[in-house]
Amino acid sequence: xxxxxxxxxxxxxxxxxxxxxxxxxxxxxxxxxxxxxxxxxxxxxxxxxxxxxxxxxxxxxxxxxxxxxxxxxxxxxxxxxxxxxxxxxxxxxxxxxxxxxxxxx
Amino acid sequence: xxxxxxxxxxxxxxxxxxxxxxxxxxxxxxxxxxxxxxxxxxxxxxxxxxxxxxxxxxxxxxxxxxxxxxxxxxxxxxxxxxxxxxxxxxxxxxxxxxxxxxxxxxxxxxxxxxxxxxxxxxxxxxxxxxxxxxxxxxxxxxxxxxxxxxxxxxxxxxxxxxxxxxxxxxxxxxxxxxxxxxxxxxxxxxxxxxxxxxxxxxxxxxxxxxxxxxxxxxxxx
Numbered sequence: 001x002x003x004x005x006x007x008x009x010x011x012x013x014x015x016x017x018x019x020x021x022x023x024x025x026x027x028x029x030x031x032x033x034x035x036x037x038x039x040x041x042x043x044x045x046x047x048x049x050x051x052x053x054x055x056x057x058x059x060x061x062x063x064x065x066x067x068x069x070x071x072x073x074x075x076x077x078x079x080x081x082x083x084x085x086x087x088x089x090x091x092x093x094x095x096x097x098x099x100x101x102x103x104x105x
Numbered sequence: 106x107x108x109x110x111x112x113x114x115x116x117x118x119x120x121x122x123x124x125x126x127x128x129x130x131x132x133x134x135x136x137x138x139x140x141x142x143x144x145x146x147x148x149x150x151x152x153x154x155x156x157x158x159x160x161x162x163x164x165x166x167x168x169x170x171x172x173x174x175x176x177x178x179x180x181x182x183x184x185x186x187x188x189x190x191x192x193x194x195x196x197x198x199x200x201x202x203x204x205x206x207x208x209x210x211x212x213x214x215x216x217x218x219x220x221x222x223x224x225x226x227x228x229x230x231x232x233x234x235x236x237x238x239x240x241x242x243x244x245x246x247x248x249x250x251x252x253x254x255x256x257x258x259x260x261x262x263x264x265x266x267x268x269x270x271x272x273x274x275x276x277x278x279x280x281x282x283x284x285x286x287x288x289x290x291x292x293x294x295x296x297x298x299x300x301x302x303x304x305x306x307x308x309x310x311x312x313x314x315x316x317x318x319x320x321x322x323x324x325x326x
Contacts, residue, residue, distance in 0.1 A: 059133040075127050082123055086116055092311050093112075099318045103325075 112307050118300030122146075125293045132287045136205055143201050145293055149301035150194035155258075156302045157187040157309060162254045165247035177243035178316050180250055181233065186309040188226050195219065206271055215265035215272040222257045229253060 005028055012024050065071050126145040134141060161183035168176035199209045210216055229249055236242035265275035274280030
C-alpha cells in the first residue's frame, strides 16, 4: 500500500493535478475509504462507451441503395401497383353507382 | 363526398404509408435490417382482418335478430375480404419469416393458431355452399361466424402469449407497448393500420353493393 500511495502521489504531481501533499493524502484516504464503491462505479462506466456506436454502424441496411438513388425505383414500382389497384376500385365504384341508379328508377 | 370521404382518406393514408414506409427512418436492428418496414404492411393486414371480422360478427348478430337477408350479405362479404386479408397476412408473414427466422412456417404457437383460424373460416365458406335455402344458410352461417370469431380471438391473442413464441408480442417478445415500438415508426404505423383497414372496408362494401344489385336484378327477373 505504501508503494502504491507513492506511485499515486507521483502521478498526481506529474499530471499537474496537485503538488500539495496534504491535499493528495486526503484524496488517497478518500479513495481507500470508498474503494469498494469506486470499484463498482468503475465497472459501471467502463463497458458502455463504444459498444453502441460500432454495433449500430455495422448493421447492414440499404444504405448503398439509397446512396445510388435506386430506392426511388422501389417507391415508384410500389406506387404504380397501388395506383393501379385504386383506379380499379374507382372504376368499380362508378359502375356500381350507375347500376344502382338505374335500378332505383 | 358525404359518404365517400373515408375512401379518399384511405388512399391518402396508404400513399403516405407507402412513401414514408420506404423512405422514412427506421431503427437499425440486427437480423431485421430493412425488413422492419414490413411492420407497415404485414401487421395492418391482420388488424384490418380483425376489424372487418368484428363488423362481420356485428352483422351476423343483426341478421339473427331481424332475419333481414341484407345483413347476411354484409356478413359474408366482410368475411370474404377478411379471409383475403388473412391469406395476404400469412403470405407476407411467411416471406418475412423465411428471411428473419430461417423458415417459411416454423412450428410456432402463433402461426399454428393462425393456420387453425384460417381453416375455420374456410369451413365457413364450405358451410355456406352446402345450403340452398337462403334463410337457413344465413341463420346457420351467422351462428358459425359468431362462434368462429369467439374462438379466433383467444386463439391468436391469448394462447400464444401463454407460451414460448418467436412472434413479436407473444412469448415475452416485445411488440406494440409504450416502450417497445420506436416512436418514428409509430407515426407511420398508426396511419397504416387505419389506411389498410379503410381499404379493406372499401373492397367489402363494394362487394356488398355488387351482390345487392345482382340480387335486385334477380328479384326483378
